[in-house]
Amino acid sequence: MSLFRRENLHSLAAPYALDALEPDERRRFEKHLKKCDSCPAEVRALAEDAVRLAWSAAAPAPAAMRERVLAAVRTTPQENAPREAARARPPQLPPHVWGVQPPPRERRRIPLFVPFATATAAAALVVASLFAVQAGQTEDQLNAERTQAREIAHVLAAPDARATRGQDTEGRSIGVIASASEGSAVVTLSGYDDLPSDRVRQLWLMRPDAQPRSLGLFGDDTPLVASGLDTSATSLAVTVEPDGGSPQPTTQPVVQLALKSVGFGE
Amino acid sequence: MEADELLMLVAGGDQRAFEELYALVSGPVFGLVRRVVRDPAQSEEVSQEVLLELWRSAGRFDPGRGSALSWILTLAHRRAVDRVRSARAAGEREQREARRSHNPAFDQVTEEVEAGLEREWVRRCLDRLTALQRQSVTLAYYEGYTYREVAERLSLPLGTVKTRMRDGLTRLRECLGGVA
Known part of the structure; x- marks a missing residue:
């Protein structure tokens, strides 16, 4: 793994949105995200683009999977999400998804x-x-x-x-x-x-x-x-x-x- | 009801809402996971994990920060990529590559599935990217390669791959328009 200069970190937004970083880099980039004002909005936009790619791959799920998942749901307890836990960083997922980063404040309506x-x-x-x-x-x-x-x-x-x-x-x-x-x-x-x-x-x-x-x-x-x-x-x-x-x-x-x-x- | 609303109900333990949510997202989740993981049995396993994780951690979804679908598909993609990378690390990849050569090409299989309008649009828009942009984006997103691996496979400098990825996504966004 090479060392990163700060300006290089910024260029990782697209690979990050595509889940194309190695764990080390991902951590560095997420650290950078917290300090960078313009990054969260940019990463979010790129992540939305990636989701379009996801949508286009949709295919019917096997019928048997439904019963298995629903049966599991009936017997699997949910995480309790107390106020603090909901705001804490959960493992592995990007901050823009879990909401560690502040949202863009453009909407007036609640x-x-x-x-x-x-x-x-x-x-x-x-x-x-x-x-x-x-x-x-x-x-x-x-x-x-x-x-x-x-x-x-x-x-x-x-x-x-x-x-x-x-x-x-x-x-x-x-x-x-x-x-x-x-x-x-x-x-x-x-x-x-x-x-x-x-x-x-x-x-x-x-x-x-x-x-x-x-x-x-x-x-x-x-x-x-x-x-x-x-x-x-x-x-x-x-x-x-x-x-x-x-x-x-x-x-x-x-x-x-x-x-x-x-x-x-x- | 839309995914956002359903996910909020699911967060409260509503199993019927989960069934509705399942109907809405199981196809996109499974399709995406299979696109990345490829092996049908493993794809099913990862999809199940993702869907169960939705149930367990729906309370973490924060509607102020993006749509439920985006949250769900990002989760599914992350899990699929994790799986494909650990499989690759374990050397299973070669075996599966070999198996696949005896099976119909993946794209033929998916062609049999109903091609949605969105898929058609994305495909058309992907076609409009330059070859390097398209390869950089799809090798990473659909094949689960890191940008370093993409650079190696395409024999390109790292910086070029990063730029192609960004340009590719941006052009895709322009082509798809404000439909999202």
């Missing part, structure tokens, strides 16, 4: 639409992303977001936290992470146009044989944390209401989402 079935690792991520992009905000805004982040983390941390999502034909979606035991939920909207300044989107809890109950108003781009949900709740609905909200919905829902899959409606 990616809450994926179902977090367990929450410990997810909570850390959500809180981190809430705090990640706050430059130029006032102290009040920051405090409000911190409070909200804590509430979100609380929902996510519930052992029975489950997630679901509904999408309409135009790609707009509503995402929910809810805990029936806590009676709380984090609700996010995505893909909706801005409303005129005198209109607001309001979230409603729909229950059988009862009036819809307001769960609050959506702000810009931020999730809404709803609490005090009873388990008889069957769905959530969003309507457009005059600024300040309404006691009862005055328009047709723009989106509605059943809560059965997240443990409600029992």
Whole structure:
């Protein structure tokens, strides 16, 4: 193995993305990655290219393999991924895959639409992303977001936290992470146009044989944390209401989402 | 449901989500592993390990850092390359090379499998690379050779191989466009 000058290390990004480094070099390069600002984005892009190569090799797996894997899954315990472990470097896999490297901070929207079935690792991520992009905000805004982040983390941390999502034909979606035991939920909207300044989107809890109950108003781009949900709740609905909200919905829902899959409606 | 969502459910111990995830990714995982490892029995073994590892360590997936498919296929590729290198080190490679010469060429076998649109695109785009770019990329990615080994096989300086790999991947990206 030869010695590397620093400038040489950088040129290993492509071989690294192709898994074409020897173990020694791989370790050196990963060490370099941690110190190099521009590398993670570059390595990620190259790794995505490599994944295109992977896709193109797809072939049907042998039928017998399915039963073997599923049988193994039924009897194999999962790793517990407590918050710290999820962030620690796991053996062998590249940092950009496991997320040791910081993500590029280009997205303003918080990616809450994926179902977090367990929450410990997810909570850390959500809180981190809430705090990640706050430059130029006032102290009040920051405090409000911190409070909200804590509430979100609380929902996510519930052992029975489950997630679901509904999408309409135009790609707009509503995402929910809810805990029936806590009676709380984090609700996010995505893909909706801005409303005129005198209109607001309001979230409603729909229950059988009862009036819809307001769960609050959506702000810009931020999730809404709803609490005090009873388990008889069957769905959530969003309507457009005059600024300040309404006691009862005055328009047709723009989106509605059943809560059965997240443990409600029992 | 998409792989990202499924993987998150799997992280929570949802076995039905795992079955769905299996349906979605077993083909790409197996196909990739077989492309690298070649030996069918070993490919199946490595694929099983990868899929079981998905179950065990789904909680490590971090959606903020890339797609689930990318995570899964990177894992599969790493495991396949590990296998092929240790096999090579153990000298089994020659034996398998010999066996393979009595079997239909690999590409003929895969041709029988349904050729997806993505495969066609990638193949076309690979064709547009220069021969050295293509060989550098495919020897490393599909054959599991290190860039040093690639340099040796192609009788090229190390620096040239590194550059060809980077240029090859970049041109591939341009050719495939923003579909990813």
